[in-house]
Amino acid sequence: xxxxxxxxxxxxxxxxxxxxxxxxxxxxxxxxxxxxxxxxxxxxxxxxxxxxxxxxxxxxxxxxxxxxxxxxxxxxxxxxxxxxxxxxxxxxxxxxxxxxxxxxxxxxxxxxxxxxxxxxxxxxxxxxxxxxxxxxxxxxxxxxxxxxxxxxxxxxxxxxxxxxxxxxxxxxxxxxxxxxxxxxxxxxxxxxxxxxxxxxxxxxxxxxxxxxxxxxxxxxxxxxxxxxxxxxxxxxxxxxxxxxxxxxxxxxxxxxxxxxxxxxxxxxxxxxxxxxxxxxxxxxxxxxxxxxxxxxxxxxxxxxxxxxxxxxxxxxxxxxxxxxxxxxxxxxxxxxxxxxxxxxxxxxxxxxxxxxxxxxxxxxxxxxxxxxxxxxxxxxxxxxxxxxxxxxxxxxxxxxxxxxxxxxxxxxxxxxxxxxxxxxxxxxxxxxxxxxxxxxxxxxxxxxxxxxxxx
Amino acid sequence: xxxxxxxxxxxxxxxxxxxxxxxxxxxxxxxxxxxxxxxxxxxxxxxxxxxxxxxxxxxxxxxxxxxxxxxxxxxxxxxxxxxx
Numbered sequence: 001x002x003x004x005x006x007x008x009x010x011x012x013x014x015x016x017x018x019x020x021x022x023x024x025x026x027x028x029x030x031x032x033x034x035x036x037x038x039x040x041x042x043x044x045x046x047x048x049x050x051x052x053x054x055x056x057x058x059x060x061x062x063x064x065x066x067x068x069x070x071x072x073x074x075x076x077x078x079x080x081x082x083x084x085x086x087x088x089x090x091x092x093x094x095x096x097x098x099x100x101x102x103x104x105x106x107x108x109x110x111x112x113x114x115x116x117x118x119x120x121x122x123x124x125x126x127x128x129x130x131x132x133x134x135x136x137x138x139x140x141x142x143x144x145x146x147x148x149x150x151x152x153x154x155x156x157x158x159x160x161x162x163x164x165x166x167x168x169x170x171x172x173x174x175x176x177x178x179x180x181x182x183x184x185x186x187x188x189x190x191x192x193x194x195x196x197x198x199x200x201x202x203x204x205x206x207x208x209x210x211x212x213x214x215x216x217x218x219x220x221x222x223x224x225x226x227x228x229x230x231x232x233x234x235x236x237x238x239x240x241x242x243x244x245x246x247x248x249x250x251x252x253x254x255x256x257x258x259x260x261x262x263x264x265x266x267x268x269x270x271x272x273x274x275x276x277x278x279x280x281x282x283x284x285x286x287x288x289x290x291x292x293x294x295x296x297x298x299x300x301x302x303x304x305x306x307x308x309x310x311x312x313x314x315x316x317x318x319x320x321x322x323x324x325x326x327x328x329x330x331x332x333x334x335x336x337x338x339x340x341x342x343x344x345x346x347x348x349x350x351x352x353x354x355x356x357x358x359x360x361x362x363x364x365x366x367x368x369x370x371x372x373x374x375x376x377x378x379x380x381x382x383x384x385x386x387x388x389x390x391x392x393x394x395x396x397x398x399x400x401x402x403x404x405x406x407x408x409x410x411x412x413x414x415x416x417x418x419x420x421x422x423x424x425x426x427x428x429x430x431x432x433x434x435x436x437x438x439x440x441x442x443x444x445x446x447x448x449x450x451x452x453x454x455x
Numbered sequence: 456x457x458x459x460x461x462x463x464x465x466x467x468x469x470x471x472x473x474x475x476x477x478x479x480x481x482x483x484x485x486x487x488x489x490x491x492x493x494x495x496x497x498x499x500x501x502x503x504x505x506x507x508x509x510x511x512x513x514x515x516x517x518x519x520x521x522x523x524x525x526x527x528x529x530x531x532x533x534x535x536x537x538x539x
Contacts, residue, residue, distance in 0.1 A: 229513060405506070
């Protein structure tokens with residue numbers, strides 16, 4: 001048992017009684033980083049240990065996150081700290097400002113200890129499409145961590161940090177959370193400010209927490225959610241008190257099941273039924289077209305967003321994009337080009353409307369929907385990166401939440417062999433509180449989320 | 456797909472080997488996204504964003520906290536007055 005196995009609330013309580021200090025916990029983070037990062041490659045930049053430990057000596061306990069060490073997917077700008085998006089294009093970029101999510105966490109007293117590896121620009125589901133070497137799965141180092149927030153998931157799973165901030169455009173928080181056995185929340189589009197997030201696909205990008213439990217996620221979300229004058233798409237919807245409302249009455253919850261579920265997820269659903277929840281079959285007929293919609297919309301937006309990296313501002317030419325990023329930029333360019341715009345981009349936007357309608361209909365019959373996150377456990381290194389179509393299909397269950405904007409929570413629910421399996425709970429727009437409560441009830445009754453890899 | 460034309464539009468320098476490889480990958484991607492032609496989308500309004508927010512504006516005043524240092528930029532003569 002180490003400090004990093006504890007929950008954020010437990011650590012915060014121990015800080016206040018003086019039983020342990022932020023220095024103790026952060027020392028443990030760096031021990032684990034030094035031991036395991038050379039194998040797992042979760043980090044692109046590790047902050048200066050001595051500087052961080054000095055900072056840890058002077059923590060004022062103003063929020064539950066004060067003195068809690070965390071890592072940031074390297075997709076967020078950090079003032080004075082290198083920010084790469086895992087691409088050679090930004091290899092030496094030191095930003096002049098910090099993302100809103102970073103500012104909020106700093107204000108809450110959380111301590112940033114490093115920036116994590118990822119698929120460059122968010123382009124991938126395996127964290128192999130990176131110019132900083134692939135991330136390895138801590139449960140089996142011959143397998144991928146998932147992506148694109150792979151390094152963030154690995155850092156939490158292998159106890160290098162208490163939590164992480166990931167970014168989810170088409171499953172990038174949930175997929176690595178599932179494959180590494182942790183919890184991760186894709187928030188409602190607009191719930192958390194995107195200011196300072198390096199854009200992949202602006203109408204789909206979301207900023208969210210990754211941690212060991214739903215309770216931890218609620219504590220983090222409480223601090224980072226809310227409207228931001230620097231992001232015009234951030235929502236004015238009031239931020240509820242997530243942390244006070246985790247105990248929900250499951251007897252009032254109706255869970256929609258749209259798909260045939262694997263054995264581990266079936267067990268999870270049975271467990272939720274034992275706890276009082278009801279289930280009902282629902283249908284999402286557009287689900288089979290979701291990958292096609294996503295791989296038109298996201299590349300179109302990314303071709304536009306990444307046009308700015310032309311060598312003038314950052315000094316690195318466009319030949320530095322990886323093949324996967326070039327593919328996405330070119331598909332997007334094609335879909336937006338004269339003569340193809342109506343056939344592809346506009347059609348995908350119309351199909352987006354149909355996917356939203358599917359969900360609206362389903363949520364008339366149920367409160368939440370339970371689905372797999374990925375079609376398989378974490379594949380072997382090299383399997384996805386060498387097969388672009390397989391790589392796209394890895395996102396098949398994840399992308400609808402981004403296309404429709406709804407929140408979705410990834411929760412671990414068991415193992416296939418030695419590899420973790422997770423499921424996702426999706427709900428209507430701004431239903432984060434309900435999702436966190438449901439997952440909290442499940443995690444109170446089970447131990448899957450407490451399992452960690454032996455390293 | 457005319458790969459040379461798309462590469463030019465995307466401002467991506469491709470050598471012949473890479474162009475050949477990407478051509479194959481892109482064809483299989485196009486095949487996947489072509490699935491959409493099977494759905495009837497006649498008269499369906501396109502969705503470009505999901506927030507429901509419209510005309511989000513702010514007061515037309517300079518926010519000095521957002522003025523960044525000018526390291527690494529070209530400096531040109533001011534176009535607008537009143538940047539005091």
